[in-house]
Amino acid sequence: MKIPPKRIHGRLLMITGIVHVLLVVIPGVFGEQFYQFSKDLFFNINNGLLDFPIFGGNIKNQDFAAFWFFYAGPLMFMYGHLLDSYEKKYGHIEKSVSIIFIVISLIGSYMIPLSGMTFLLLPQGIYMYLRNSKLTKTANKNEERDN
Structure with missing residues (x-):
């Protein structure tokens, strides 16, 4: 069974990044802080x-x-x-990138269990790993068959 090399991993992460920015402006999330930052024109919002x-x-x-x-x-x-650019060029994400993504997500999930790291990033990392493992196996089988 051939799995088409759809570019999904980078796009999912880009959407997550956009949602992260949008959530900040919502009252009850960080809207109040964002409003205060805007009053200072986002300059020198703290003392670093x-x-x-x-x-x-x-x-x-x-x-x-x-x-x-x-x-x-x-x-x-x-x-x-x-990730999207890499996926476009090579048709997959390197296994090591998937593993690093999972490890970082696991650390964040451990530190803040009820967060997007647990419910979005960790599943995305696991999906990235599993999908790319299948793509790699399929590519290796095709390569063996062609030789």
């Missing part, structure tokens, strides 16, 4: 390293979480675009 307790600062957890939740979106989009 000076907010670390080691330097006598105080990390504002909600602002910190809002920033990183927002910032993770473009990073996921960029990584998704890279």
